[in-house]
Amino acid sequence: MPIDPEDDRVTDGCPYAELYTPEFQRDPKRVYDRMRDAYGPAAPAMLEPGVRGWLVVDYATIVAWCRDTATFSRDARRWNDWRDGLVSDDAGVLGMMEYRPNVLFADGDEHRRLRRAVTDAFGKVDSAETAAYTARTAEALIDGFCQLGEADIVEEYARVLPLLVMNRMFGFDEESGRRFTAALAAVVDAADSGRANAELERIASEIVARKRKHPGDDATSWLMEHRAGLSDEEVLQHLVLVVGAGVEPTADLIGNAVRMVLIDPEFRGDIAEGRVDVEDALEHVLWHEPPMVGYPVMFPVSDVPLANGAVMPAGSPVLLGYAAANRSMAGAPSGEAAAGTANRAHLSFGVGPHRCPAQDLATMIATTALRVLLRRLPEMRPAAGAAEPEWRPSPFARSLARLPVSFTPQAPVQEEAPWKERAVPPDSGEEDGVPVRETLSDLLSMLRRKR
Numbered sequence: 376m377p378i379d380p381e382d383d384r385v386t387d388g389c390p391y392a393e394l395y396t397p398e399f400q401r402d403p404k405r406v407y408d409r410m411r412d413a414y415g416p417a418a419p420a421m422l423e424p425g426v427r428g429w430l431v432v433d434y435a436t437i438v439a440w441c442r443d444t445a446t447f448s449r450d451a452r453r454w455n456d457w458r459d460g461l462v463s464d465d466a467g468v469l470g471m472m473e474y475r476p477n478v479l480f481a482d483g484d485e486h487r488r489l490r491r492a493v494t495d496a497f498g499k500v501d502s503a504e505t506a507a508y509t510a511r512t513a514e515a516l517i518d519g520f521c522q523l524g525e526a527d528i529v530e531e532y533a534r535v536l537p538l539l540v541m542n543r544m545f546g547f548d549e550e551s552g553r554r555f556t557a558a559l560a561a562v563v564d565a566a567d568s569g570r571a572n573a574e575l576e577r578i579a580s581e582i583v584a585r586k587r588k589h590p591g592d593d594a595t596s597w598l599m600e601h602r603a604g605l606s607d608e609e610v611l612q613h614l615v616l617v618v619g620a621g622v623e624p625t626a627d628l629i630g631n632a633v634r635m636v637l638i639d640p641e642f643r644g645d646i647a648e649g650r651v652d653v654e655d656a657l658e659h660v661l662w663h664e665p666p667m668v669g670y671p672v673m674f675p676v677s678d679v680p681l682a683n684g685a686v687m688p689a690g691s692p693v694l695l696g697y698a699a700a701n702r703s704m705a706g707a708p709s710g711e712a713a714a715g716t717a718n719r720a721h722l723s724f725g726v727g728p729h730r731c732p733a734q735d736l737a738t739m740i741a742t743t744a745l746r747v748l749l750r751r752l753p754e755m756r757p758a759a760g761a762a763e764p765e766w767r768p769s770p771f772a773r774s775l776a777r778l779p780v781s782f783t784p785q786a787p788v789q790e791e792a793p794w795k796e797r798a799v800p801p802d803s804g805e806e807d808g809v810p811v812r813e814t815l816s817d818l819l820s821m822l823r824r825k826r
């Protein structure tokens with residue numbers, strides 16, 4: 376019998392918490408608390424009907440297990456139920472869990488080789504120029520809807536801003552970026568992951584082929600030139616990983632932060648009156664509503680005995696439950712201080728050798744997004760009739776599907792959108808007969824028509 380979030384009892388015969396139900400999406404914290412009460416640091420979970428795993432819900436356990444690379448591997452080919460044919464080929468979670476030859480799924484020397492290529496490529500990015508582009512782009516996106524008096528902050532702002540920054544950083548043309556986002560959203564939603572993954576790889580391979588012919592001043596070309604000698608297949612896999620890893624959680628952090636501003640008057644007042652600066656406010660969001668709540672996944676190489684006498688079998692998928700773990704720390708004695716706004720000891724960027732290599736970039740994008748939005752639309756409020764928040768169904772991410780707001784219509788402040796600054800994007804493919812289109816403008820007008 377699964378843990379029923381409406382039921383205060385957790386019985387001995389209750390093996391799995393269901394991480395896919397609307398009840399779980401509505402109040403995951405309650406389910407985390409009950410998992411911890413019933414099982415301790417790691418609890419059995421059902422990721423979608425028929426897909427079993429474990430969720431680590433304890434802070435110290437995540438820290439210890441992420442550092443214990445002898446016991447916990449990232450290589451999903453060890454996944455016991457998948458190897459035994461117990462996971463259906465059309466399981467939605469496969470998009471995020473299936474092995475890929477990239478840094479996230481690599482262990483030991485291979486991980487170090489790939490990670491060096493990724494961090495060196497990130498290191499060459501001009502951070503001042505990227506920050507300036509991010510700020511101009513945030514202004515321009517708000518210009519796109521500020522006269523209307525209403526907007527969907529998730530669809531029209533939070534998802535588009537990191538995408539545009541990634542597009543520029545990796546030298547994508549806009550059409551590739553737009554197709555990439557649509558496919559990424561399908562992977563993260565754990566829906567039709569086979570087709571969405573194939574589309575992601577198709578787009579990435581087109582980009583890699585163009586960059587081989589015409590290298591540019593961008594992170595894709597730097598990955599290709601790195602002395603680690605990545606093959607085209609490896610570069611393609613890292614584009615899929617890094618752009619996905621960059622866009623999705625950053626968009627979710629912005630969305631979750633804006634929602635917290637809208638629903639929590641004290642939080643909003645603290646920022647508006649300067650008691651808390653925007654960067655510290657985001658740390659608060661990272662503690663309490665982090666974007667990644669059950670990802671990545673680790674696989675024990677041998678059976679792991681647990682303190683409650685249970686055994687976690689070798690090859691079980693072990694989801695890193697950062698949200699639950701942050702909560703376990705925030706609830707500990709002196710937890711209020713631990714989870715205070717300026718405290719960065721949350722686990723939301725991971726811990727150990729795979730810890731997020733782009734924390735500063737992610738923080739910069741989210742801080743800029745929130746700062747510009749609050750300055751431009753200080754009166755913003757939830758749109759009339761906006762129902763309960765709509766969370767995308769995922770055991771891995773805390774991700775809003777929509778965030779409709781209304782505000783007093785404003786005049787735009789910029790004349791030129793930054794994404795039009797380069798008349799011909801560097802890998803536009805004109806030479807290959809692909810026409811240059813104002814695809815971002817198309818995307819934005821499409822978003823507006825949807826409303």
Ligand code: HEM
Nearest residue numbers: 478479620621624625628671724725726729730731733737
């Ligand atoms: C708010 C935004 C972000 C959050 C919350 C976040 C969080 C994380 C987490 C939890 C991990 C896994 C740590 C582990 O496995 O132990 C990770 C890994 C990673 N992240 Fe981020 N991330 C964010 C933004 C970004 C951005 C903007 C990029 C790239 C431009 C990025 C690139 C990566 C990469 C490449 C890895 C894999 C590192 C490895 O396996 O060694 N992330 N991130």
